[in-house]
Amino acid sequence: MVTVYTVLFPATFLTVLALLWAIYYVVTILSPANFFTVLALLWTIYSILTALLGSPDDHHERSKGFEEHTESPVELAEFTDQELKQYDGSGDISRSQSRYQVFLSFRGKDTRHNFTSHLLKALKDCGINVFFDKEKLEKGDELSPALLNAIAASKMSIIILSKDYASSKSCLIELSKIMECKLTQGQIVLPVFYHVNPSDVRYQSGSFEESFSQYLIKKPNEVERWKAAFTQASDLIGWHINGSIFDRSESEYIKDIVEAVIEKLSSMSTSVSEELVGIDVQMKKILWLIEQEHIRVIGIWGMGGIGKTTLAEAVYNEVLSSSKFDVFHFLQNVREKSSEKNGMQVLQEELLSKLLKGDIYIDTPSIGSTLIKDRLCNIRVLVVFDDVNHLDQIKRLGVQHFGPGSKIIVTSRDKQVLRNIEGRKVLHEVKELRKDASLQLFCKFAFKQYNPVADFRDLSMKFLRYAGGNPLALTVLGAALYQKTRGEWESALDKLEKYPEQDIFGPLKISFDGLDRLERNIFLDIACFFMGRVKDEVTKLLNCCYSKGAEFGISKLVDKCLINVRYYPYLWMHDLLKEMGRDIVRQESEDPGKRSRLWMPEEVYHVFKHNKGTESIRGIYLDMSKVKALHISPTIFKKMDNLIFIKFYDKEKFYVEEQFYDDFHRNKLLLANGDLAYLPDELRYFHWDYSPLKSLPSSFSPSNLVELRLPHANVEQLWDGDQDIVNLRVMDLRWCKNLRKIPNLSGAINLEILWCGGCKSLVELPCMTHLVSLKDLHLSACPITKFPEIPTKLEELSLDGTQIEEVPSIIGSLKKLQSLDMSGTKIRNIPSSIVQLDAIEHINLSDCPNIIEFLTPIEEVPSSIPRLQRLTELNVSNCKSLKSLSELPSWLECLAAEDCTSLERVSFRDDNYQHEFVDDLLTLFGFANCFNLNQDAQENIIAASMIRILSMAKQSAEQFDVNDEDESNQVFCYLPGSEISDKFENWGRNSSVTVKLGSSNSSRRRFLCFALCLVLNFEHCPEFNWLYIHSEYQLKGTDVWDQDFKRMWYQEWEKPIRVGCSNEHVFVLFRHDMVHKDMHYQEASFDFNVVGEYFHNAEFCDEEKIKVEKCGVHVFYVDAESFSSVDESFSSDDDCALYGSYSNMWPTENGVTTPDCICSNCLLFILFLLSSPKRCLLEFNWMTHLYLGAVQSHLLQGLLLLACFLTVAAWLVSGHWILNSLLERLFLRLMSRPQWQHNEHQTLFTGPGGSIADFMMLGLGHMV
Incomplete structure (x- = not known):
C-alpha cells in the first residue's frame, strides 16, 4: 500500500516510521496476537517520537510540491435525506448558537395538557421557533440528553413554574442552566408563576419545600445551586396566574406572553444579513466538502430562485482568505453570458486572465495552447461557475487542466449537467427554506425586522404558504408589502391568485424556456392536471400522447427541478412552479376557449355555457361540486378536435361501505337525451363521474383511448360491435347499474385494470384469457354465478359479493x-x-x-x-x-x-419465527365472539402473540438509540375469555396492577419489556366500531427518578363488533415503545382506561366506558450484551433462537473475523473512550464486549485494552493531529476491504470535521 503524506516529517523519524510500518505489514499476515502487540508498541513509540519532534503547523506549505496527484475516475455521490437531516438543523441540536428563538421549560405532569400546549401552539402560529422537549410532552419527566445544549442555543427562555416543578430533577437542571445562560450569555428569561406564589418560589416554601427536602438526602451537593436558581427566577418580572375567579383568563395571559416575546425578539440585534438567512447549515456543509481532498467538483442544483447563487457566493466569500488556494474566481451568469455573441470567448478570457494574472486572448473554441494548460496545471484554484446550463460550457472553460487540489463549484438548474462533469464530485440540492427561516427572511423585507407585526401575523403566514420556502419569492413579496396597509396586503393576496408576481415567475420561467416542445407540454399537463398522481400511471398515459417520449421527458423535468418525485410514487412540483405553468397557459389568450388547458371551474362553465370551445383546447378538468347545473349541447366537443384529456369529477364525493354515494344529481352537466353526438378521436383520457351517457357516440373511435373511467354512469353499453382498443389500459365502470354487457375486449392487449364492481345488470362477462396485460380485475357485487375465465398474470382479483x-x-x-x-x-x-x-x-x-x-x-x-x-x-x-x-x-x-x-x-x-418489522406494523389476531375455542386454541393464540412480542421487543432494543418517534409497531390480539393467561404472572383485579421488577446482578446493559393482558367486560358497550385502550404506567427505583409513560392502542372495524352471549374478552397488547433501558428500576405500576365508540350514518355516538375486570403484565428482559432473552418463562430452544448474537455487528471477510476487522473495532473503542469517558466507565463490561467481543482469548483482549488505553494516553499527550494521520492510514486500509463496501448508503465521508478521526467519532453508530 502506497500512501502519500501532505506532511513532511524529519528524515530520522521517517526512517523509524518506515521500519515500524514494515513490521506492521509483516505481522498482518501473522496471528492477531502478534499484530496487536506490535500495534500497541507502534502507537506508543510513534506518539512519543512525534511529540518530541513538535507539531507540523507549517508543514502544509512546505510539502505542496511533494503532493502526488492522480485524476480519479468519475464518482458521483449525493447526500441522502438522512445525511441532509444531520446538517439541516433537525439532527444535531447544538450545531450553532441561537438556533432557537425560545426555549420552553415546564413540568409536563402539571401543564402539558393545558397551559403549556396552548402557549406552544400560540408561539408556533406566530412563526416563532420554539424548542420544547417532545419526550416530556409525551412521556412525562424524562430528560433529553441534548436539553442543555438547546438551552444554550436559544435566545430566550420561558419558565412555567407550577406546583410540582421542583419535584422534577430535569426541571431543576433546566432552570439552573437557564440562569447560567442569563448570566454568561445575556439570555432573556421570562417566568410564569402558574398557580404558585412568587414568594414560595423565592423561599422554596409551600409545595416546593417537600421536594427540596427529599433532594437533601439524594442530591445534597446540588440543592444549593437549585435553590439559588429558584431565588433568581423569583426576582424576574413575569406573569402570576393564580387561577382564581377574579383572575384573567389563561388565553389573555398567553396573548400577553406572545406579544412580549415578539417585542423582545424584534429588539435583539443580529449580525445575520438577509442574504444568509436560512443557509448557514448548507454553507457549513459546502465548506466541509471543500476541505475533503478526494472531492474535486461540488455541484449545487435546485429550482430557480431557491438560493443557489447566494449559497455559492457565501461560500466563496468565506474561503477567500484561505491559504489552501493560489487564486480564486467567481464567474457569474455563465448561461446568460455564453448566449451572447462571442460569449464563451469572453468568459474564457475573463477566467484565464484572472487565474494566470495577465491578459489572455483566446482565438479557438477550446483552450489549445500547451503553455496555458501547463500553467493551469501548476496552480491550485477555487472557481465558482454560476448558472451553468450546458456541459460544453464547463469543458470549454478548461476545468480539466486545473492543478491538483483545485476545487470547482458549479451551480445549475439541471442535475444532468452536473452528473456529466468529469472528476470526483458531490451534488447538493438546495431545498426550500424551513418555516422559521422563511418567516425571518420575509419579515426582514416586509417589516425591517425578524418577526411579524402583531396585526399582520395571519397575513404573513398566508404569504409564506404562497412562497413555499422560495427565497426569491419571499424577498420580492416582502419588499412589495413594506409599509403597506392591511387592506393592501389582503388585496395583494387576492391578486396573486389570478395575476402572479412576474418578478418571481421571470426567473422561474428560465428553466421552462430551456425545454423543447415535448417537455413543455408534459410540464404544463402535470401543472394543470396530473400533480399528485402516481408517476407510472401518468407516464403510461402521456407516452400514448407523445410517442413514448414521456418517460424521458419526465426524467429531464426532474433533473431541471421543475417537478420532483420526493414523495414517490407521486408526481409533485413546487406551488410556485405549478402556478407558473398555469400562468403560462393563461397568457396564451384572454379568451379561455382559445387556451390549451382549462381547469378553473368558472372558466369551464363559461366555455360550456356559451359553446366557445376551439381546437386549441387539449384538456378540460372540471370539479362539478364547484359549479351549478348546466345543460350542455350534444355537440359541445365538436370544435375541440385536439382534445385529449376530459375529466368531470366530484371532489366532494364520499364512500358508504366502500361504495360511491349513488346520486345522479351530483352530475352537473346535463344532456337532453342522455347522449353526446360527438367525441374527438384524439381523446386519450375520458373520466366522467355520474355521467348521464347511455353509450359513447357511434362516430367515436376509441383507438387512441388509454383510460376510460365512468363510475356511477347511466351507461347501458359502451359501443356497438368490435372496436380498435389496443391502447386501452384502464376501464373503470364501477356501479354502472344499467350496464348489461362489457364489449368484446379481444383487442385490448394492453388492458391492465378492469373494474366492474357493482354493475347489478351485468350477468355475462366476455372471455378474458387473452388479456395478457391484465393485472387488476374487480367484479365485486356483480350477479355472476360462475368463476370468470381470467389471464394467468393477474395480480389482484376481487369477487366479493358475487353469486359464485x-x-x-x-x-x-x-x-x-x-x-x-x-x-x-x-x-x-x-x-x-x-x-x-x-x-x-x-x-x-x-x-x-x-x-x-x-x-x-x-x-x-x-x-x-x-x-x-x-x-x-x-x-x-x-x-x-x-x-x-x-x-x-x-x-x-x-x-x-x-x-x-x-x-x-x-x-x-x-x-423459528424471526421477522424484520417495518414501521407502523400492526400484528392483529382477532377472534371476537369465537366462543367455541378450546383451551389449546386459546393458549396457541396467546403464545403466538407472545412470540411476536418477543421478536418485536428484540428489534426495538437493538435499535433503541435510533428508533423513529413516528414508528408504531404493535401487537393487538383479542379472543373470548374471562381469565388472565398463565403467561402473565403479575396480575390484579380491576384496572390497576403493580409489578416488582427483578434486579440485575451484572453491570451489563439490559432492557425492560412489557406485554399486557386485559379482561374487558362489554356489558355497557355491546356494539362498537372503535376501541381505545389507554395505559399509564410508572417506573420507580430507589436510586433513580420516577418515570411516567402513557401509551394508547386503538382499533377500527369497518363493520361494528357485536359482543355475543358472553360479555368478556381477553386482550393481549404490546407497543414497540414499551421497551425501556433498565435503570435499576424496582417497581412498575400500571393503570388502564378503555373506551368504545359506535357510529351510525357517519355520526359517532357518545363514548361508552368499558370495564376492565382484570389486568396482567408480563415482564421480560433483553440483554444488550448478547441480545438473547433471559426470560425464564420463554426459555425453550425455539424461543431462544429468536435472538441472535450481537457479534453480527462485526465486519468480516468471507465470514472470518480478520485482524483488520478487529482493528477497526479497536479504533472505534478508542474514539468512544475519548468522546464518552463517563459512559465507558459506568458500562465498561458492556463496552468491552461490544467492541472486543469477537476476540476469544482473554489474554489477547487484555493486550487490546492495553493498546487502546496507551493510544488514548498518547492522544492526550501529543495532541489529536498526531493520531489523525495514523488513523487515516489504517482507516483507508480498512475501507479498501470488501466487507466495508457493501453499504448501499455509503457515498462519501459525512461529517463536519476536517479529519478522518473526527469523522469516525461522529460516524461511530453508523459504522457499527
Whole structure:
C-alpha cells in the first residue's frame, strides 16, 4: 500500500516510521496476537517520537510540491435525506448558537395538557421557533440528553413554574442552566408563576419545600445551586396566574406572553444579513466538502430562485482568505453570458486572465495552447461557475487542466449537467427554506425586522404558504408589502391568485424556456392536471400522447427541478412552479376557449355555457361540486378536435361501505337525451363521474383511448360491435347499474385494470384469457354465478359479493396473484391448488357461511397452507361453519376470525419465527365472539402473540438509540375469555396492577419489556366500531427518578363488533415503545382506561366506558450484551433462537473475523473512550464486549485494552493531529476491504470535521 503524506516529517523519524510500518505489514499476515502487540508498541513509540519532534503547523506549505496527484475516475455521490437531516438543523441540536428563538421549560405532569400546549401552539402560529422537549410532552419527566445544549442555543427562555416543578430533577437542571445562560450569555428569561406564589418560589416554601427536602438526602451537593436558581427566577418580572375567579383568563395571559416575546425578539440585534438567512447549515456543509481532498467538483442544483447563487457566493466569500488556494474566481451568469455573441470567448478570457494574472486572448473554441494548460496545471484554484446550463460550457472553460487540489463549484438548474462533469464530485440540492427561516427572511423585507407585526401575523403566514420556502419569492413579496396597509396586503393576496408576481415567475420561467416542445407540454399537463398522481400511471398515459417520449421527458423535468418525485410514487412540483405553468397557459389568450388547458371551474362553465370551445383546447378538468347545473349541447366537443384529456369529477364525493354515494344529481352537466353526438378521436383520457351517457357516440373511435373511467354512469353499453382498443389500459365502470354487457375486449392487449364492481345488470362477462396485460380485475357485487375465465398474470382479483358457488382448480395457475377477495360469496370449498399461489399476500374469505370444505374434509383449513410463503393477511370472519384453522403460517401479520361461532381449533406452524418489522406494523389476531375455542386454541393464540412480542421487543432494543418517534409497531390480539393467561404472572383485579421488577446482578446493559393482558367486560358497550385502550404506567427505583409513560392502542372495524352471549374478552397488547433501558428500576405500576365508540350514518355516538375486570403484565428482559432473552418463562430452544448474537455487528471477510476487522473495532473503542469517558466507565463490561467481543482469548483482549488505553494516553499527550494521520492510514486500509463496501448508503465521508478521526467519532453508530 502506497500512501502519500501532505506532511513532511524529519528524515530520522521517517526512517523509524518506515521500519515500524514494515513490521506492521509483516505481522498482518501473522496471528492477531502478534499484530496487536506490535500495534500497541507502534502507537506508543510513534506518539512519543512525534511529540518530541513538535507539531507540523507549517508543514502544509512546505510539502505542496511533494503532493502526488492522480485524476480519479468519475464518482458521483449525493447526500441522502438522512445525511441532509444531520446538517439541516433537525439532527444535531447544538450545531450553532441561537438556533432557537425560545426555549420552553415546564413540568409536563402539571401543564402539558393545558397551559403549556396552548402557549406552544400560540408561539408556533406566530412563526416563532420554539424548542420544547417532545419526550416530556409525551412521556412525562424524562430528560433529553441534548436539553442543555438547546438551552444554550436559544435566545430566550420561558419558565412555567407550577406546583410540582421542583419535584422534577430535569426541571431543576433546566432552570439552573437557564440562569447560567442569563448570566454568561445575556439570555432573556421570562417566568410564569402558574398557580404558585412568587414568594414560595423565592423561599422554596409551600409545595416546593417537600421536594427540596427529599433532594437533601439524594442530591445534597446540588440543592444549593437549585435553590439559588429558584431565588433568581423569583426576582424576574413575569406573569402570576393564580387561577382564581377574579383572575384573567389563561388565553389573555398567553396573548400577553406572545406579544412580549415578539417585542423582545424584534429588539435583539443580529449580525445575520438577509442574504444568509436560512443557509448557514448548507454553507457549513459546502465548506466541509471543500476541505475533503478526494472531492474535486461540488455541484449545487435546485429550482430557480431557491438560493443557489447566494449559497455559492457565501461560500466563496468565506474561503477567500484561505491559504489552501493560489487564486480564486467567481464567474457569474455563465448561461446568460455564453448566449451572447462571442460569449464563451469572453468568459474564457475573463477566467484565464484572472487565474494566470495577465491578459489572455483566446482565438479557438477550446483552450489549445500547451503553455496555458501547463500553467493551469501548476496552480491550485477555487472557481465558482454560476448558472451553468450546458456541459460544453464547463469543458470549454478548461476545468480539466486545473492543478491538483483545485476545487470547482458549479451551480445549475439541471442535475444532468452536473452528473456529466468529469472528476470526483458531490451534488447538493438546495431545498426550500424551513418555516422559521422563511418567516425571518420575509419579515426582514416586509417589516425591517425578524418577526411579524402583531396585526399582520395571519397575513404573513398566508404569504409564506404562497412562497413555499422560495427565497426569491419571499424577498420580492416582502419588499412589495413594506409599509403597506392591511387592506393592501389582503388585496395583494387576492391578486396573486389570478395575476402572479412576474418578478418571481421571470426567473422561474428560465428553466421552462430551456425545454423543447415535448417537455413543455408534459410540464404544463402535470401543472394543470396530473400533480399528485402516481408517476407510472401518468407516464403510461402521456407516452400514448407523445410517442413514448414521456418517460424521458419526465426524467429531464426532474433533473431541471421543475417537478420532483420526493414523495414517490407521486408526481409533485413546487406551488410556485405549478402556478407558473398555469400562468403560462393563461397568457396564451384572454379568451379561455382559445387556451390549451382549462381547469378553473368558472372558466369551464363559461366555455360550456356559451359553446366557445376551439381546437386549441387539449384538456378540460372540471370539479362539478364547484359549479351549478348546466345543460350542455350534444355537440359541445365538436370544435375541440385536439382534445385529449376530459375529466368531470366530484371532489366532494364520499364512500358508504366502500361504495360511491349513488346520486345522479351530483352530475352537473346535463344532456337532453342522455347522449353526446360527438367525441374527438384524439381523446386519450375520458373520466366522467355520474355521467348521464347511455353509450359513447357511434362516430367515436376509441383507438387512441388509454383510460376510460365512468363510475356511477347511466351507461347501458359502451359501443356497438368490435372496436380498435389496443391502447386501452384502464376501464373503470364501477356501479354502472344499467350496464348489461362489457364489449368484446379481444383487442385490448394492453388492458391492465378492469373494474366492474357493482354493475347489478351485468350477468355475462366476455372471455378474458387473452388479456395478457391484465393485472387488476374487480367484479365485486356483480350477479355472476360462475368463476370468470381470467389471464394467468393477474395480480389482484376481487369477487366479493358475487353469486359464485365454486372455485375451479385452475386458480392455482395464477402465479402472480397477490390479493384474492371472495368475501360474501356462496362458495362451499376452496380447491387444494390454492397453495400454489406463490405470490399471494392477502386472502379474504369473510362472510362465506356456506364453506363446508377447505381442501380437507369437513370444514377445515388445511395444514398445507404454510406453503403460501408470502401470505400476511387472512380474513375468515363470520364463516359460521368453520371449525378449524390448523398449521397457520407463523409470519401472518393479520388474522381476522371474528364471529366464527363454530371455530374450535387454532394452531400455528412451529417455526423459528424471526421477522424484520417495518414501521407502523400492526400484528392483529382477532377472534371476537369465537366462543367455541378450546383451551389449546386459546393458549396457541396467546403464545403466538407472545412470540411476536418477543421478536418485536428484540428489534426495538437493538435499535433503541435510533428508533423513529413516528414508528408504531404493535401487537393487538383479542379472543373470548374471562381469565388472565398463565403467561402473565403479575396480575390484579380491576384496572390497576403493580409489578416488582427483578434486579440485575451484572453491570451489563439490559432492557425492560412489557406485554399486557386485559379482561374487558362489554356489558355497557355491546356494539362498537372503535376501541381505545389507554395505559399509564410508572417506573420507580430507589436510586433513580420516577418515570411516567402513557401509551394508547386503538382499533377500527369497518363493520361494528357485536359482543355475543358472553360479555368478556381477553386482550393481549404490546407497543414497540414499551421497551425501556433498565435503570435499576424496582417497581412498575400500571393503570388502564378503555373506551368504545359506535357510529351510525357517519355520526359517532357518545363514548361508552368499558370495564376492565382484570389486568396482567408480563415482564421480560433483553440483554444488550448478547441480545438473547433471559426470560425464564420463554426459555425453550425455539424461543431462544429468536435472538441472535450481537457479534453480527462485526465486519468480516468471507465470514472470518480478520485482524483488520478487529482493528477497526479497536479504533472505534478508542474514539468512544475519548468522546464518552463517563459512559465507558459506568458500562465498561458492556463496552468491552461490544467492541472486543469477537476476540476469544482473554489474554489477547487484555493486550487490546492495553493498546487502546496507551493510544488514548498518547492522544492526550501529543495532541489529536498526531493520531489523525495514523488513523487515516489504517482507516483507508480498512475501507479498501470488501466487507466495508457493501453499504448501499455509503457515498462519501459525512461529517463536519476536517479529519478522518473526527469523522469516525461522529460516524461511530453508523459504522457499527
